Each structure stands twice: as C-alpha cells, then as structure tokens.
Amino acid sequence: MMEKRIRVLVAKPGLDGHDRGAKVVARALRDAGFEVIYTGLRQTPEQIAEAALQEDVNVVAMSILSGAHPHLFPKVVELVRANGMNDTLIVGGGVIPEGDIPALKEAGIAEVFTPGTPTGNIVEFIKANVK
Amino acid sequence: MDIVKDLLNGSRLALSRTITAIENEYDEAVDIMKELYPHTGHAFVLGITGPPGAGKSTMTDKLARAYRNMGKTVGIIAVDPTSPFSGGAILGDRIRMNSLTLDEGVFIRSMGTRGSLGGLSHKTADAVKALDAFGKDVIFVETVGVGQSEVDIVKAADTTMVVLIPGMGDDIQAIKAGILEIGDVFAINKADHDGADKLQMELNMMLDLDGEMKEWRPPIQKVIASQGEGINELVAQLDKHYSYIKENGVLEQRRHERTRTELMELLNASIGRYITNSIVKTGRLDNYLEDIKSRANDPYTIVRSLLDELLVK
Amino acid sequence: MSTEKEKIQAELDAYNASVEKAVAKFPERPNLPEQRLYTPLDIKDTDYADEVSFPGVYPYTRGVQPTMYRGRFWTMRMYAGFSTAEESNKRYRYLIESGASGLSCAFDLPTQIGYDSDDAISEGEVGKVGVAIDSLADMEVLFDKIDLGKVSTSMTINAPASVLLAMYIAVAEKQGVAADQLKGTIQNDILKEYAARGTYIFPPRPSMRLITNIFEYCSQNVPKWNTISISGYHIREAGSTAAQEIAFTISDGIAYVEAAIKAGLDVDAFAGRLSFFWNAHNNLLEEVAKFRASRRIWAKVMKERFNSKKEKSMKLRFHTQTAGSMLTAQQPNNNIVRVALQTAAAVMGGTQSLHTNSRDEALALPTEESVMVALRTQQIVAYESGLADVIDPLAGSYYVESMTNKIEAEAWDYIKKIDEIGGAVSAIEKGYIQKEIQDSAYKWQMDVESGAKVIVGVNKFQVEEKPVEGLLRVDASVGEKQKAKLAEMKAGRDNDAVKAALAALENACKDENENLMPHILGAVRTYATLGEICGVMRKVFGEYEAHTNL
Ligand SMILES: Nc1nc2c(ncn2[C@@H]2O[C@H](COP(=O)(O)OP(=O)(O)O)[C@@H](O)[C@H]2O)c(=O)[nH]1
Ligand SMILES: [Mg+2]
Numbered sequence: 005m006m007e008k009r010i011r012v013l014v015a016k017p018g019l020d021g022h023d024r025g026a027k028v029v030a031r032a033l034r035d036a037g038f039e040v041i042y043t044g045l046r047q048t049p050e051q052i053a054e055a056a057l058q059e060d061v062n063v064v065a066m067s068i069l070s071g072a073h074p075h076l077f078p079k080v081v082e083l084v085r086a087n088g089m090n091d092t093l094i095v096g097g098g099v100i101p102e103g104d105i106p107a108l109k110e111a112g113i114a115e116v117f118t119p120g121t122p123t124g125n126i127v128e129f130i131k132a133n134v135k
Numbered sequence: 136m137d138i139v140k141d142l143l144n145g146s147r148l149a150l151s152r153t154i155t156a157i158e159n160e161y162d163e164a165v166d167i168m169k170e171l172y173p174h175t176g177h178a179f180v181l182g183i184t185g186p187p188g189a190g191k192s193t194m195t196d197k198l199a200r201a202y203r204n205m206g207k208t209v210g211i212i213a214v215d216p217t218s219p220f221s222g223g224a225i226l227g228d229r230i231r232m233n234s235l236t237l238d239e240g241v242f243i244r245s246m247g248t249r250g251s252l253g254g255l256s257h258k259t260a261d262a263v264k265a266l267d268a269f270g271k272d273v274i275f276v277e278t279v280g281v282g283q284s285e286v287d288i289v290k291a292a293d294t295t296m297v298v299l300i301p302g303m304g305d306d307i308q309a310i311k312a313g314i315l316e317i318g319d320v321f322a323i324n325k326a327d328h329d330g331a332d333k334l335q336m337e338l339n340m341m342l343d344l345d346g347e348m349k350e351w352r353p354p355i356q357k358v359i360a361s362q363g364e365g366i367n368e369l370v371a372q373l374d375k376h377y378s379y380i381k382e383n384g385v386l387e388q389r390r391h392e393r394t395r396t397e398l399m400e401l402l403n404a405s406i407g408r409y410i411t412n413s414i415v416k417t418g419r420l421d422n423y424l425e426d427i428k429s430r431a432n433d434p435y436t437i438v439r440s441l442l443d444e445l446l447v448k
Numbered sequence: 449m450s451t452e453k454e455k456i457q458a459e460l461d462a463y464n465a466s467v468e469k470a471v472a473k474f475p476e477r478p479n480l481p482e483q484r485l486y487t488p489l490d491i492k493d494t495d496y497a498d499e500v501s502f503p504g505v506y507p508y509t510r511g512v513q514p515t516m517y518r519g520r521f522w523t524m525r526m527y528a529g530f531s532t533a534e535e536s537n538k539r540y541r542y543l544i545e546s547g548a549s550g551l552s553c554a555f556d557l558p559t560q561i562g563y564d565s566d567d568a569i570s571e572g573e574v575g576k577v578g579v580a581i582d583s584l585a586d587m588e589v590l591f592d593k594i595d596l597g598k599v600s601t602s603m604t605i606n607a608p609a610s611v612l613l614a615m616y617i618a619v620a621e622k623q624g625v626a627a628d629q630l631k632g633t634i635q636n637d638i639l640k641e642y643a644a645r646g647t648y649i650f651p652p653r654p655s656m657r658l659i660t661n662i663f664e665y666c667s668q669n670v671p672k673w674n675t676i677s678i679s680g681y682h683i684r685e686a687g688s689t690a691a692q693e694i695a696f697t698i699s700d701g702i703a704y705v706e707a708a709i710k711a712g713l714d715v716d717a718f719a720g721r722l723s724f725f726w727n728a729h730n731n732l733l734e735e736v737a738k739f740r741a742s743r744r745i746w747a748k749v750m751k752e753r754f755n756s757k758k759e760k761s762m763k764l765r766f767h768t769q770t771a772g773s774m775l776t777a778q779q780p781n782n783n784i785v786r787v788a789l790q791t792a793a794a795v796m797g798g799t800q801s802l803h804t805n806s807r808d809e810a811l812a813l814p815t816e817e818s819v820m821v822a823l824r825t826q827q828i829v830a831y832e833s834g835l836a837d838v839i840d841p842l843a844g845s846y847y848v849e850s851m852t853n854k855i856e857a858e859a860w861d862y863i864k865k866i867d868e869i870g871g872a873v874s875a876i877e878k879g880y881i882q883k884e885i886q887d888s889a890y891k892w893q894m895d896v897e898s899g900a901k902v903i904v905g906v907n908k909f910q911v912e913e914k915p916v917e918g919l920l921r922v923d924a925s926v927g928e929k930q931k932a933k934l935a936e937m938k939a940g941r942d943n944d945a946v947k948a949a950l951a952a953l954e955n956a957c958k959d960e961n962e963n964l965m966p967h968i969l970g971a972v973r974t975y976a977t978l979g980e981i982c983g984v985m986r987k988v989f990g991e992y993e994a995h996t997n998l
Contacts (some may be wrong), residue, residue, distance in 0.1 A: 008159045018572065021647045022685075023646060024685070024773070028886075030225055041245050042229075044994050045646050054236050055243075057147055070577050231993070
C-alpha cells in the first residue's frame with residue numbers, strides 16, 4: 005500500500021451557477037493534498053453518482069445555493085449507495101437553513117457546511133471521517 | 136477472486152476498484168492483474184498527447200462519441216499533473232466529457248501523475264489492461280505532452296495522436312524533437328483560430344524531412360474540436376493507421392516491444408523492491424550506510440555482494 | 449505653485465518621520481492602502497476640468513445628471529419574486545403600496561435557463577429562487593392589477609431575456625398599454641453568465657445575435673426600455689476585486705457595442721439604452737471610487753473608441769445591489785449595518801437605482817419584515833443621513849480622488865489585456881476572465897481563514913448562536929401546483945397555432961438576417977411555453993459548454 009490519496013468528487017447538482025464556493029473548496033482540497041475531480045455545473049444526481057463510481061472517490065462533496073438541496077442531496081446519496089459504494093463519504097454545502105440539516109443527515113449526508121465555514125474545517129472533517 | 140469475476144462480468148464498480156488498486160499499488164493489484172491478463176489484448180489503444188489547453192479532452196469527448204456511434208465501447212484514462220507542492224491535484228478532464236457520463240458504453244477515469252513519474256507509465260498501462268479485460272473496444276489515454284514521462288505513457292498506445300494548436304509560433308522547433316517521432320497522426324486543433332494553415336505547412340515540411348525512410352507518413356488533420364468539425368475525418372485517419380499497423384506487422388511488433396518493456400520493467404521493479412525490502416526490514420541498510428560513510432566499504436562492493444547473496448541461490 | 453507643493457512635501461516628510469516610531473509599535477494590519485495618509489500631492493496630476501469636471505459633464509466622474517439627487521432620489525427597487533406568480537403578485541402590490549418606485553423580478557432557475565416546470569431537469573428547483581414562468585398565462589397573473597404603463601420593471605433574466613420581454617409586451621397589450629410606454633430593464637447580459645453566474649443556454653454567437661436583435665427591436669418599438677444591464681454585480685459576487693468588476697464588465701460592454709455595430713446599428717441609436725449593474729461591497733470608500741472610475745472609463749470608451757456623438761451614449765447609468773456574498777449567516781442582524789454602509793457607498797457613488805439586500809438572505813429568501821428593513825435603510829439614507837444632500841460629496845477627498853485614479857488605471861490595464869486576447873468573448877472562451885476571478889476569490893478566502901481579513905461574527909467576535917427562527921420557506925408543493933397549472937393551460941390553448949408559431953420561429957432562427965423578436969412575440973401570444981420556445985432555439989443554436997479552468 006504505497007500511494008493512497010484521498011479522492012474527492014466536487015459536484016454542483018441542480019441548476020444554480022454560483023460555483024465560487026465549489027471552486028474555492030476544490031482548490032483548498034487540492035492544496036491539502038487531495039485529488040479533486042471537478043465536474044462543473046448542472047450535474048444531475050445520476051451524473052454525480054456515475055462519476056463517483058467511475059472515479060472510485062472516497063468523498064462526494066456537493067454545493068447548492070438554489071434551495072434544491074432537500075430534493076437533490078438525498079437523491080445523490082440514494083444513487084451512490086445503490087451503486088454499491090457504501091463507504092463513500094457524502095457531504096454538502098451552500099445556503100442551507102439550519103432547520104434542514106437534521107433531515108439531510110438522516111438521509112445520509114455526513115456533514116453540512118454552511119456559508120462562512122473555513123475550508124480548513126472541511127479538510128479536517130474529511131480526514132477524520134474518510135474510510 | 137471475486138473482484139476479477141465481477142469485473143469480467145461487467146461490474147463497473149469492480150473495474151473502478153481495480154484501477155484504484157493499481158493506482159495505489161495495493162498488494163492485491165498483482166493478483167488481479169495476473170488473472171485479468173489472459174483477457175487482454177483486444178482493445179485498440181489510442182494515446183492522445185499535446186500541450187496543456189490544446190483541446191485534448193474536448194477532442195477525446197468528440198472522438199469517443201464518434202466511436203460510440205459506430206457501436207464501439209469506449210474507455211478513457213485522463214492523466215493530469217499532480218501539484219509538486221501539495222501532492223494534490225485538480226483533475227479537470229471530465230468536465231469536457233460530461234455528456235458521456237451516463238452512457239453505459241463509456242468509462243472515464245481520471246488519474247494524477249502523483250510525482251512517481253517512472254511508475255506512472257506502468258500504472259496507466261495496467262489501467263488500460265483493466266479496461267481492455269472489461270471489454271472496451273477503444274481505449275483513449277490522454278496525457279499532457281511535455282516530458283519524457285508522457286512519452287513513456289504513450290508507449291502503451293497502438294496509435295499515438297499528437298494534438299497541436301496554432302499560435303505556438305517558434306515553439307514548434309522546441310516540441311519538434313520530442314513529438315515528431317511519437318506522432319502517428321497529427322491533429323491541428325482550434326483551426327478556427329488564425330495560423331492553422333501555417334502550422335500545417337511547417338509540420339508538413341518537418342515530417343517530410345524526417346520521414347523520408349519511413350513507410351508511414353503521419354497525416355495531419357485540421358480540427359475544430361469544440362464544434363466537432365473534422366472529427367469524422369480524424370477517425371478515418373486513426374482507423375487507417377490502425378489498419379496499416381495491423382496489416383504490416385507493425386502492431387504485432389509494437390505490442391511485442393511493449394510486452395518486452397513491461398516485462399523488463401516489472402522484473403526490475405520487483406527485484407529492486409525485493410532487495411530493498413529485505414535490507415530495510417533487517418536494518419542492514421543503516422549498517423551499510425555507516426560503512427560507506429567511514430569508507431570501510433563502498434556502494435559497488437555492497438551491491439555486488441547483495442546480488443550474490445540474495446539472487447544467486 | 450511648486451513651492452506650495454514643496455512645502456507640503458516637506459511637512460509630509462516631517463509628519464512621517466514623527467509617527468514612524470509610534471506606528472512601528474502597533475501590529476501591522478494586512479490589506480491596507482499603501483499610505484496611511486493622503487495629501488494634495490496624491491492628486492497633483494489630476495486635472496479637474498478634464499478628469500473630474502461637473503455632474504452631467506464629460507467624463508461624468510461626478511455623476512451623469514446635472515442635478516443628481518437634488519432633482520430626485522434614485523429608484524428604490526426591491527427584489528421580489530418567489531414561488532408562484534400569484535404569490536409574487538401579492539408581494540409586488542405590497543411593495544408598491546409601501547412606496548417602492550420600481551419592481552424587480554427574480555425568476556426561478558428553470559425559467560432562467562429556458563426549461564418548463566414540468567421538465568425533469570426542473571425537479572426540486574421550481575419556484576425556489578424566484579417566480580416560475582412557463583407561459584404568458586403566468587405573466588398575466590404576475591402583473592395582475594399592476595398598471596404596466598406606470599410601473600418600471602426590472603427583470604433579472606438573461607439567456608431567455610427575449611422571451612420574457614416578449615411576454616411583458618404581450619401582457620401590456622392585453623392591458624391596453626402600448627409598447628412605447630413601457631419602462632424597465634432586462635438584464636440580458638450573457639457574457640457575465642459565461643464568466644461568473646452560470647445561467648447560460650446557447651453558445652456565444654447566437655446569444656450575441658439575440659442581444660443585438662433586442663437592441664434593434666426596442667430602439668424601434670420599445671424606446672424607453674433599457675435593453676441590457678451590463679453586470680459587474682455577479683462578477684464581484686464570484687470573487688473579483690473592485691477594479692476587476694468594472695474592467696471585465698466594461699470589456700463585456702465593449703463586446704456588445706461592437707456586436708451591435710457589426711450588425712449594422714448606429715452606435716448612438718442604441719448606446720443610450722445601455723445600462724450597468726454594480727455591486728456595493730463592504731469597503732465604502734473604495735466602492736465610491738469604483739463607481740466614479742467606472743463612469744469615467746465608459747465615457748472615454750464611448751467617445752474615443754466608438755466615436756459616439758451623443759452625450760447620452762457616453763453616460764454610464766447604473767443600478768446597484770448591495771453585496772449578497774458579504775451577508776453573513778452568523779449574527780444576521782449585523783447584516784443590517786453592512787447593508788446600510790453599502791447603501792451609503794452606492795448613494796455617494798451616484799447610483800440611479802438601488803436594491804438593498806435583506807439581513808436573512810444568507811440563510812434563505814427574505815421575509816416580508818426583513819425586506820421592509822432593507823427598504824427603510826434606503827429611505828433613512830435618502831431622507832435622514834444627509835448623504836444625498838449634495839452631489840458627489842466625496843469629490844476632492846485626496847484619498848477618494850487618488851483611489852479613483854488608481855482603480856481606473858488598474859481597470860484600463862485589464863481592458864487592454866482583454867483587447868489583446870481578442871475581446872471579452874475570446875477572453876471568456878479561453879477562461880482568462882474566469883481564472884482571474886477565481887484567483888481573487890481564493891485569495892479572499894485564504895485571507896479570511898488566516899485572519900488577514902476580518903469578517904465580524906465569522907472569524908472574529910463570534911458567539912454561540914441558536915438557529916434563526918421564522919425563515920421564509922418555499923412551499924414544497926409549488927412544483928406540483930405549477931405543473932398542474934401548466935397542464936391545464938396546455939389543454940386549453942390552440943395547439944395548431946402554437947405549432948405554426950414555433951415553426952416560423954425555427955425558420956427565422958436559421959436565417960441570420962432575420963430579427964427574432966417579432967417571431968418570439970408571435971409564439972408567446974399563442975401561449976407557447978418558455979421551454980418550447982427555447983427548445984426550438986436550442987435545436988438550431990446548440991448549447992453552450994462551460995470552459996472551466998481551475
Ligand atoms: N476555439 C476553440 N477552442 C477549443 C477547441 N477545442 C477545445 N477548445 C477549448 O480549449 C480549452 C481547453 O480544452 P481542453 O479540451 O480542456 O484541453 P486539454 O488541456 O488539451 O485537455 C477549452 O476551453 C475548450 O473549450 C477548438 O477547436 N476551438
Ligand atoms: Mg485535458
């Protein structure tokens with residue numbers, strides 16, 4: 005076992021085009037030594053799950069600013085798990101009201117990062133929880 | 136072994152996990168490769184190289200679609216550089232291939248160079264084998280063409296395509312040395328920009344000078360990858376080259392050459408690892424270093440005696 | 449004169465020497481301006497008549513109207529539009545009753561990228577960030593009992609701007625209001641969608657055609673309409689600096705003007721209807737300098753580069769919105785203070801209209817109460833603060849004038865570089881503008897994380913907080929309701945007329961010389977849906993693929 009690297013899919017599900025956060029996080033993860041696969045805007049849950057499978061990522065990190073997270077985040081979890089990727093850590097971020105977080109966690113989102121979260125916290129969380 | 140059976144039965148997860156094992160040099164990778172090996176050797180492997188931003192990924196996307204339209208299944212290995220500072224990487228080739236993601240006949244895998252440049256070529260070669268055993272008809276390997284390592288990776292290919300773009304001006308002299316001999320087919324991309332004709336002319340001149348004695352004169356195809364223009368023509372050229380190397384024994388010769396290289400590399404790497412492991416584990420390495428420092432012994436004698444001791448049995 | 453300068457220089461040197469030691473005792477704060485003090489020496493080369501001049505006089509550094517707010521205040525325009533047309537209509541009427549002088553419509557994401565509510569891709573997005581508009585039927589409800597002859601309406605719509613404008617014209621027709629009476633703005637700025645905001649549909653070339661079609665159509669039929677709002681707002685939100693915001697946006701503006709001229713329009717026939725959209729960010733004085741510099745640059749561009757003859761064409765009129773990205777989810781009441789300062793910047797910078805964000809927008813869509821506070825903020829600045837009492841009150845400030853010069857110079861450098869790359873369209877295609885924005889965004893984030901940049905409540909002065917209560921939630925059933933409405937509408941319309949209108953549009957799309965606006969209006973009148981109309985255009989024009997370079 006020599007060169008294991010944490011691989012992260014950074015994805016933007018939904019239709020909003022605000023990828024400032026996703027891109028900043030992608031760069032911060034790279035600078036933390038992760039391999040980041042960035043797939044760009046308007047990814048459907050199906051596309052995200054399939055990319056996660058082909059890339060065999062350890063982490064799927066998603067960002068949504070449109071409010072579509074209650075629908076899209078759980079869908080991604082469901083599809084990733086259906087592909088047999090049971091250990092993949094799935095996290096989300098964006099404009100997400102505090103009140104929505106319990107339901108998202110219930111649905112299998114390991115952690116939700118709201119605006120203002122330092123990228124360092126995201127790195128730490130992934131390091132501590134990745135399998 | 137389950138993962139092999141699953142892979143051969145068409146499990147994309149098993150394929151994906153196999154490539155991870157290869158990439159991370161997991162111990163089981165060797166066993167997996169051993170079992171996959173008999174199932175390899177069917178795919179057409181196309182290497183695509185060229186400077187960053189030339190449009191390699193865009194072109195791969197369009198070529199893959201063209202092959203899919205012909206009913207062929209496609210595997211793609213896209214290699215991007217790892218940051219030497221952090222060891223991390225942003226692997227951004229997929230972003231040009233989003234429309235292929237949900238096509239079950241396509242499997243795309245991104246890889247970082249991970250600093251281990253020597254080892255990368257055999258890792259990509261093994262990943263290609265995994266896709267081959269999985270049953271992919273055409274396998275693309277995209278790498279940034281800037282150095283020896285990329286040239287090595289491209290050696291895994293049956294046909295190598297070099298992508299160039301206009302506006303590189305005098306750089307062409309500089310690239311000439313590295314790429315002229317590895318290109319079987321040249322694509323001049325971004326032909327919508329000025330200077331494509333000029334580049335084509337210069338390239339033609341160089342290839343004519345270079346290619347006097349060769350049987351295959353690499354064709355040059357102008358392409359606008361972002362608009363899909365010239366892609367069908369390019370596919371025709373690639374097919375022509377593939378037929379040529381098949382019919383003239385070149386393919387066989389290349390694969391023979393490749394098998395030889397792989398065997399030698401594997402052998403050298405394994406022997407090296409075997410010896411290194413045994414002297415590191417026993418702590419003998421430190422003693423040797425002490426001896427060398429105090430000039431009680433020298434590296435040459437030590438290596439000779441180690442070979443005698445560990446290999447000649 | 450020069451002895452005067454020498455005297456100031458000598459005194460400045462003495463001052464610097466005297467404080468050097470004292471200052472050295474304090475820890476250095478990062479990201480500060482180069483100097484601690486600005487003096488007449490910093491603007492000694494600025495010629496008042498040429499560079500600053502008077503309001504309403506070239507190069508308009510001090511404002512585009514001679515009277516500015518001594519005539520009338522800026523338009524206090526409040527964002528509204530969420531979930532369904534019925535809900536939004538209620539909010540509009542409430543705002544008009546509360547004294548808002550203009551409406552601002554936000555559309556949901558499916559509408560912004562040309563999909564109907566019943567499209568699979570719209571799942572989960574319908575009515576989320578704005579109102580869902582599928583057809584003329586929704587637009588009729590949206591403006592029910594609102595006199596389109598009186599109100600001025602700003603629509604945040606870009607890729608399908610032509611379709612939404614056509615719907616607005618069609619609603620007015622039904623109200624009996626002629627098109628030449630309509631006032632308002634469509635954003636219609638596709639280049640910043642590629643560069644920063646992400647709600648594009650078609651590739652650049654057909655998109656630019658649609659835009660010039662609108663310029664031409666409106667100059668003849670809807671003359672009071674602002675046909676484009678060239679937007680730096682989103683570029684800034686994506687993380688750019690102040691100078692980048694105006695530089696990239698003015699480069700976009702240059703590209704639009706060039707496209708229109710190339711399409712055969714006379715510069716002065718349309719340039720007067722171009723308007724801009726700026727961000728009001730946290731650094732008050734820098735922002736004022738930015739607004740002033742932007743006016744000066746655009747005036748020079750129009751006069752020197754495009755040989756415009758009409759003053760109106762040279763005047764950079766702009767709408768402002770306070771910076772949404774600077775609102776914090778932490779201690780949200782602090783946002784009221786931020787917005788007040790940003791409002792001050794926009795007003796001292798001479799904006800023509802202003803939207804103020806609500807304190808809870810970092811968390812969710814604003815509630816009615818917080819929208820009211822945001823509107824009151826503008827009214828307090830207008831009526832109580834005195835900031836609007838004289839024109840361009842910061843002119844002559846050594847610091848603000850020299851920063852205006854500095855931002856202008858930085859912006860020109862960028863504009864020149866983009867010209868060298870081949871203009872804004874090429875620079876976007878090559879990912880240059882995106883990369884510059886991302887680098888600035890990353891630097892900002894790293895500065896915040898290292899503490900080099902302090903955000904109160906986020907990386908300093910934090911407190912334990914309870915989750916905020918009473919946030920506005922979009923009714924989860926909006927999507928279903930909208931789908932049902934759409935199905936009902938489709939069942940009731942004349943489908944043959946729809947087909948014929950769409951076929952005519954398709955043919956027009958294929959003919960580069962045809963103006964598409966009349967055909968889109970024709971289709972809209974038959975109740976063809978937004979998705980159907982954009983679908984036809986997608987078929988002919990193709991779709992844009994993003995050029996992300998990280
Ligand atoms: N103008 C033009 N741009 C192209 C063309 N092909 C690719 N591009 C753009 O060139 C950039 C780099 O392309 P990419 O495929 O990522 O290049 P790679 O680094 O070689 O893989 C992207 O913005 C593409 O959209 C082309 O034929 N013409
Ligand atoms: Mg690439």
